[in-house]
Amino acid sequence: MTLAKIERLDRLVEAGAQARHAESGSLWRQSLRRMKRSPMAISGAIIVALFLLIAILGPWIAPYPATAQTWGDEVFLNRNVFPGPRAENWFGLDHLGRDMFSRMIVGARQTMLVGVVATLIGFAAGAVIGGVAAAAGTFGGRWGERIEAVIMRTVDIALAIPMLLLALSVAALLGPSLSTVMIAVGVAQIPIFARLLRGSMLAQAHSDYVLAAVSLGVRKRRIVLSHIFPNSLGPVIVQATLVLATAIIEAAALSYLGLGNPDPGTPEWGTMLADAQRFLSGAPQLAIYPAVGIIVTALGFTLLGEAMRESLDPRLRRQS
Amino acid sequence: MALLEVEDLRVSFGGSTAVDGVDFHVDQGQVVGLVGESGCGKSVTSLAIMGLLPRRGVTVSGEARFEGVDLLSLPRGDMRRRRGSDLAMVFQDPLSSLNPVVKIGVQITEVLERHRGLRGGAAEKEAEQLLDRVGIPDPRRRLGEYPHQLSGGMRQRVLIAIAVACAPRLLIADEPTTALDVTIQAQILELLKDLVEAEGTALLMITHDLGVVAGLCDEVNVLYSGRVVESAPARDLFARPTHPYTVGLLNSIPRLDLPIHEPLKPIRGSIADVIRWKDGCAFAPRCDGVAEKCVEGEPPLIGTAHAHRCVMAEEIA
Numbered sequence: 001m002t003l004a005k006i007e008r009l010d011r012l013v014e015a016g017a018q019a020r021h022a023e024s025g026s027l028w029r030q031s032l033r034r035m036k037r038s039p040m041a042i043s044g045a046i047i048v049a050l051f052l053l054i055a056i057l058g059p060w061i062a063p064y065p066a067t068a069q070t071w072g073d074e075v076f077l078n079r080n081v082f083p084g085p086r087a088e089n090w091f092g093l094d095h096l097g098r099d100m101f102s103r104m105i106v107g108a109r110q111t112m113l114v115g116v117v118a119t120l121i122g123f124a125a126g127a128v129i130g131g132v133a134a135a136a137g138t139f140g141g142r143w144g145e146r147i148e149a150v151i152m153r154t155v156d157i158a159l160a161i162p163m164l165l166l167a168l169s170v171a172a173l174l175g176p177s178l179s180t181v182m183i184a185v186g187v188a189q190i191p192i193f194a195r196l197l198r199g200s201m202l203a204q205a206h207s208d209y210v211l212a213a214v215s216l217g218v219r220k221r222r223i224v225l226s227h228i229f230p231n232s233l234g235p236v237i238v239q240a241t242l243v244l245a246t247a248i249i250e251a252a253a254l255s256y257l258g259l260g261n262p263d264p265g266t267p268e269w270g271t272m273l274a275d276a277q278r279f280l281s282g283a284p285q286l287a288i289y290p291a292v293g294i295i296v297t298a299l300g301f302t303l304l305g306e307a308m309r310e311s312l313d314p315r316l317r318r319q320s
Numbered sequence: 321m322a323l324l325e326v327e328d329l330r331v332s333f334g335g336s337t338a339v340d341g342v343d344f345h346v347d348q349g350q351v352v353g354l355v356g357e358s359g360c361g362k363s364v365t366s367l368a369i370m371g372l373l374p375r376r377g378v379t380v381s382g383e384a385r386f387e388g389v390d391l392l393s394l395p396r397g398d399m400r401r402r403r404g405s406d407l408a409m410v411f412q413d414p415l416s417s418l419n420p421v422v423k424i425g426v427q428i429t430e431v432l433e434r435h436r437g438l439r440g441g442a443a444e445k446e447a448e449q450l451l452d453r454v455g456i457p458d459p460r461r462r463l464g465e466y467p468h469q470l471s472g473g474m475r476q477r478v479l480i481a482i483a484v485a486c487a488p489r490l491l492i493a494d495e496p497t498t499a500l501d502v503t504i505q506a507q508i509l510e511l512l513k514d515l516v517e518a519e520g521t522a523l524l525m526i527t528h529d530l531g532v533v534a535g536l537c538d539e540v541n542v543l544y545s546g547r548v549v550e551s552a553p554a555r556d557l558f559a560r561p562t563h564p565y566t567v568g569l570l571n572s573i574p575r576l577d578l579p580i581h582e583p584l585k586p587i588r589g590s591i592a593d594v595i596r597w598k599d600g601c602a603f604a605p606r607c608d609g610v611a612e613k614c615v616e617g618e619p620p621l622i623g624t625a626h627a628h629r630c631v632m633a634e635e636i637a
Contacts, residue, residue, distance in 0.1 A: 207416060208416035208417045211417075212411055212418070215372055216409075216483070217434060219434065230422070231421055
């Protein structure tokens, strides 16, 4: 046997040992390991991490305060033309002479807040509704099935309403403010979460370990709460990251339509986009910065969510 | 009095009948086998006894008396109290029968809390002893582990530990070794045997493996198409199989002592409800010794200690 052959054998053995090692570890750890190998997951994670960092540190790292008018003594001939990118203002100035770069950085926090809170609202309410429906339908007997039917038909009706329309109606009811946007976008996500969790719980309810638990006389409440529910969360968590992207876009849309935070002191990407509209012909860059910000952030969350979905999918688990 | 008496148990799903009048009994501390091929109704029988069949679209009739109380007509709450404490079950697939996201320890103490009222440290201690009893090394550490960290045989041991946690008087094992490899199978069977002997627990062993039956059971019931066709003490059954189906089953076991190119002897055809038991022998279409009188009405159960359901038994023998 040649030396090269022996070496190759050694490598094979080592790879085998590593693969066996990779097989161990919890479900989450395995998924994490798979995600580390996916370029989609890595780019998504980098974008999201960057965004979160900016959102948290925003006011401290911005070169100027978000509300300071920084144009000093400059005089402009045309009211629709503002200074573009330059050394002291990387992204230029907006129509009130505020530093665009600082506003983008500070605005990230509002954008993140809206996305996260809206997703949490949708997740929590959807989980309760879907969970109750699934539990009632599976273990509630004849009455439970009726309760489930009523809940799920209501959810179906809510699903039939276009999401933006639903969010708009909620926002119109509550009046323009930041919390309005959060609630409106969150409420619009409830039916999706409810459906998803219910489906996932129903699938788990027919699994062997639930039958085994029933055969041991474990109480229904315990079976639902500590057996079915934790096993059903996977797909819902993945959906949450995907919804986060949608929520950010929708929050921007609502802000753009004038239902967002009316306070000009707190910059927000959607509102900035709406403000820039008036100056599109003279200063299109004012619209481009927030638009690109929204797109890239949404892309980051979507990439991360998709990668998570794939790495948690049991059908793909064996292949890596 | 028998511990469990099943009488004329019938289960049908919509139009199709899965169990068509099964009778058998299990005595205190006895190991009884329920044997048959896939689809003969053996698992459905066990699920019916445990009350685990879905309520919708399933009709169950007959009686399953446990210590004189008919389990089938018991209110749901009473049945739930009995499950796990009076009678427990071990399932076929040890991986999917354990909750993947709950620690082993919690899955054991859950039953101890429910039926024996043990809490906290006491429950944990008991769980540790249980794992030790089913032969799991380092039980303390295993309590904190998840099912996927255990091997298949280990998982089945855990399931058995959970099933015997509350010292049930009847343990139903539904093909407990099918998903395991042969060496582990033997260990698990040995463990089951030791446990029921030590505790005086009755064991209803559901299997398609005649080898398991021969090594473990006192009494054997052979099921065909939802009905018991032969019922006898294990020794007797293997020495003098009477029903042609039992004979066919025994003949179809591959044997190492036969010449290499000797073909296997399967029972021809496959299970199909062409003939219902009330019209004649359901095995008739696959039987070599079939005659006119096989399909003239319901074949009666002949004999007592070694009973069978073949009207042609004497002619064939």
